[in-house]
Amino acid sequence: MTEYKPNDYKSAVKPSWCPGCGDYSVLNALMGAMADLNLNPADTTIVSGIGCSSRFPFFTSTYGFHSIHGRALPVAIGLKSANPKINVITVGGDGDGFSIGGNHFIHASRKNPNITYIVMDNEIYALTKGQNSPTSHEIVTKVSPYMSVEERVNPVMMALSFNTSFVARGFSGDVVQLKDLITQAISHRGFSFVHVLSPCMQYNDKITYDSVKEKIRPVPENHNLSDRIAGMQLVLEVGTYYTGVIYKQERPTLGDKLNEVKAKSQANLPVDFSVRDIVKQFS
Amino acid sequence: MNELIVRIAGTAGQGVISSGDIFSLAAARSGYYVTTYRSFPSEIRGEGQCAFQLRISQEKTYTVGHFSDVLVAFNQKAVDVNVKHLKSGGILLVDSDEVGELSGESFMEIIKYYVPITTIAKDVASVKAKNMVSIGLIAGLISQIPMKEQFKNDIRRRYAKYSEEIIDSNIKAFEAGYEYASSKLERHDNLNNISMSKSGEKLIMSGNEAIALGALVAGCRFYSGYPITPATEIMEWLARELPKVGGVMLQCEDEIASVTAAIGASYGGTKAMTATSGPGFSLMSEAIGLATMSEIPLVVVDVQRGGPSTGLPTKSEQSDLNMAIYGTHGEGPKIVLAPMDVQDCFIQTINAFNYAEQYQVPVILLSDAAVGQRRECVDLINFDSLKIVNRLKHDRTKDAGLYVRYRNTKSGISPIATPGDEGGAYVATGLEHTELCNPTSDPEIRKMMVEKRFRKLETATHEFISAKKYGPDDAKIGIISWGSTTGAVLEAVDMAKDSGYKIQALYPRTLYPLPQEWLQDFLADKEIVIVVEHNYTAQLLHTLVYRCNSINKDIKFFEILKYDGSILSAREVYDRIDKIIRQQSLRYTFSNDTTEHQYKF
Incomplete structure (x- = not known):
């Protein structure tokens, strides 16, 4: 059996990200996680939407689907449901995932497909050169020249309230922890969400490596991973970003349910049942 | 009788x-x-x-x-x-x-x-x-x-x-x-x-059931959808039947998720479909362009209803033709088909999958409430004579070198790999890309790729794009229809024959690409051409017929249009044909007509 190294997941395409972008760390962490799990690149697909971070699939040697803005999750769920043997990892940014694609996050959580969703949150629309995103702090940009008028969303709180079955938070400034979180997320059976605080050097000075470092604390060791309320309390603490796994629940995946549906539908059918038999209901 | x-x-x-x-x-x-x-x-x-x-x-x-x-x-x-x-x-x-x-x-x-x-x-x-x-x-x-x-x-x-x-x-x-x-x-x-x-012996089913069955027979094993009148029966039927043959029916949170999930499934190697009606079809526009750009086979069914907006949810109309043809931003190949009756729902759905697979394009099937929800007899299915097409797969045993997903081939069709295939990894993308899938805005590559995509249908033109004719070839009066109004037109042609009028009907089998040669041939020696549609703006006439009439500039065009939610009967079509021939009045609509011409169900 081939043993894959992190660099085996690297494509010939050089990342298009700016120097210092937090997304490099996420790429390295994911390549490391895939190597740790020894995922065959041919059996793995990275799905994304649109945005700086959504360029991700071009930089890896796996299959990839760089789809349209906000729609990475349904593409990934369609792929996984139709072809369950593929390891599906979905990546994207905060605008892609919590604004235009926000609705899909709710329903992906409900469906609990066995896929991983990594969001690189730089609190800004960077590909379009700096406009307010759903996670932006109060910020003056060209579209908010006087002031921001909206509140921020809290992505981890969103995940917890949707009962996403695996919720973790990491930081681009800590690749070691991030690799571990992504490894755990991919290993989790169900919909796993990793929120990554990922600074943008170019368009957002409200999220820098230094400012995040000041606010992060590891999830307390005595935190009960199956206690959703306790997770919410951590996440709602003002001024602190807890990093690590925050919530984890084992429950049947979408694939399990679809298999159950198939089994139920086929329960009383003869072994050689085919489409020809289905036609009989019309005669 | x-x-x-x-x-x-x-x-x-x-x-x-x-x-x-x-x-x-x-x-x-x-x-x-x-x-x-x-x-x-x-x-x-x-x-x-x-x-x-x-x-x-x-x-x-x-x-x-x-x-x-x-x-x-x-x-x-x-x-x-x-x-x-x-x-x-x-x-x-x-x-x-x-x-x-x-x-x-x-x-x-x-x-x-x-x-x-x-x-x-x-x-x-x-x-x-x-x-x-x-x-x-x-x-x-x-x-x-x-x-x-x-x-x-x-x-x-x-x-x-x-x-x-x-x-x-x-x-x-x-x-x-x-x-x-x-x-x-x-x-x-x-x-x-x-x-x-x-x-x-015959089968009996509704148009929606015929589409669902056609999909199953064509090899569709993934359906994603969102409930919407009058298309929901397709989803309900497939929810019951798909798992029996190992397929998946996924109810999604909206039509955008439905169509992108179907694209994801098709990217994963499974024939996939979604079905909707006008409002949902509007939401799907962007993703249909993604299928065109990333060259992923996809079948989208639009069971048309009265629009715009929420419109007439339970009533039939043929007003989505322009959107089906022109609806997605940018330019790229797609195929638009419309079934004329329930039997044709079955046939055209199989065609839709075959074309989607063969040309790696989205295919839009424009059904409507009238044909979708009525039951009709359908011929027994001869499985042995059915032609089922599967996409051209990347074959590593023949092509062991670097896999070039979007290879600029002569036909425009490039072999496709599926996740799980060793040596086939590629990135599907909605961005303009090189043959090797890398994003590019290089003018020469851009030009090459636009032409490559369109070339797929240029080769297709000779393979399946056609129209059907009904009635005598020497008729000077022509009548053109598409989709579900065709039935009434064909019966009206027969009624006209009994009254001594010589009329020939033509209905396109593919609405896009347009059967241009067929239309030109049909128009060449006609004096009067009547177009029959369930809409206000005569979309087929303006979109397609005028464009093809480069030969015969003397044709008088007439429109028979109905948009009150009810369905044209053969009698109504015949009555208008009769009036047109007698008076040569240019436009007959129904809703604004006098009460004696209003036929309400």
Whole structure:
């Protein structure tokens, strides 16, 4: 059996990200996680939407689907449901995932497909050169020249309230922890969400490596991973970003349910049942 | 006479639709051709009127006909709304417990039966069984067409999931109606003269079921969708049947998720489809462009309804043609097909999958509420002669080098790899890309890739793009239709022939790419060309026909357009053809016409 190294997941395409972008760390962490799990690149697909971070699939040697803005999750769920043997990892940014694609996050959580969703949150629309995103702090940009008028969303709180079955938070400034979180997320059976605080050097000075470092604390060791309320309390603490796994629940995946549906539908059918038999209901 | 047209009308909730369903199934299973039409209000119950019309015949028909031989009306309003659809000399059967003596001009030329339908139903079963009494009455009146036992079988089949008691009471109600008609109603020659011979075993299904079945037969194993009238039956049917053959039906949070999930599934190597109606189809526009750009096979069904916006959810229209052809931003190949009847729903769905697979493009199937929700007979399926196309797969044993997903081939079609294939990894993208999938804005590569994508359909032009003609080649009057209006047009051409008019009809099998050569050939020697559509703006005419008329500039074009939510009958089309030929008036719409031209169901 081939043993894959992190660099085996690297494509010939050089990342298009700016120097210092937090997304490099996420790429390295994911390549490391895939190597740790020894995922065959041919059996793995990275799905994304649109945005700086959504360029991700071009930089890896796996299959990839760089789809349209906000729609990475349904593409990934369609792929996984139709072809369950593929390891599906979905990546994207905060605008892609919590604004235009926000609705899909709710329903992906409900469906609990066995896929991983990594969001690189730089609190800004960077590909379009700096406009307010759903996670932006109060910020003056060209579209908010006087002031921001909206509140921020809290992505981890969103995940917890949707009962996403695996919720973790990491930081681009800590690749070691991030690799571990992504490894755990991919290993989790169900919909796993990793929120990554990922600074943008170019368009957002409200999220820098230094400012995040000041606010992060590891999830307390005595935190009960199956206690959703306790997770919410951590996440709602003002001024602190807890990093690590925050919530984890084992429950049947979408694939399990679809298999159950198939089994139920086929329960009383003869072994050689085919489409020809289905036609009989019309005669 | 070898056909019978029956209309059953009442208030929604009175079992009109279920009695119509049973009637049509029993007739089809007895070996006759059946075409049906049902109209119902958006509200499932309430004061809305609904009607079910069916046409039983010895030969295949394309429409439900215009005037009925028999009208069963459950209440006064049903009489008022529907009596104008009854033939002169036709039979009006009313529930005398609900409807009083009928007099006046509209009732002069018809035969009236007053039957205490409610009382009979109460006596043998319950008031709910009125509809079963009614079909018993009709079955009794046409007892020369032997369907009685089949009726009972279909009542049992319909209520199979209920208790034996309920099934028995429905059968009893049917029998009571049958007995009443046999013993108490005088039979008139108008019905006695109807005779039909059976035409062999057939299938009977709705257009929506035919699309769902066509998908299954074509190899579709993934469906994602969001409930929407009048397309939901496709989703419901596939939810039940797909898992039986190992497929997946996924209900999504909206139509954007539905179409992108289908694209994801198809990218993963599974034939995939989604179905919707106007509002959902609007939401899908962007993703359809993604399928075009990333060259992923996809089938999207739009069961059209009245628009814009929420429009007329339960009524049929053909107003999404422009959007199907031009709707997605940018330019790129896609294919647009429209079924003309239920049988064609099955055929065109298989075509849709075959074309999607062959050319790696999205295919849009423009059905509509009229064809989607009516039941018709469909020929038995000959599985051995069906052509099923599968995408051209990347074959590593033949092409061991670096995999070039979007290789600029002569046909434009590039072999496709599927996740899981060793050596086939590539990135599908909606961005303009190189042959190796890398994003690019290089002018030369951009030009090459645009042309590569369009080339796929240039080769296709010679393979499947066509139109069908009906009627004499030397006709100077032409009539063009698409999709579900075609049935009425073909029957109108026959009616015109009986009146001495020589008319030739043409209907495109592919709406996009346009069968340009066919159209030019058709237009070449026509003097008058009439276009028939269920819309206000004559979309086919403006979108396609004018564009093709480079040869014959002397043609006078006429439009027959209906957009009031009801469906054109052959009689209406014929009447307008007749007027056009007599007066050469350029445009006939229906809703703004005088009341005598309004045909409301």
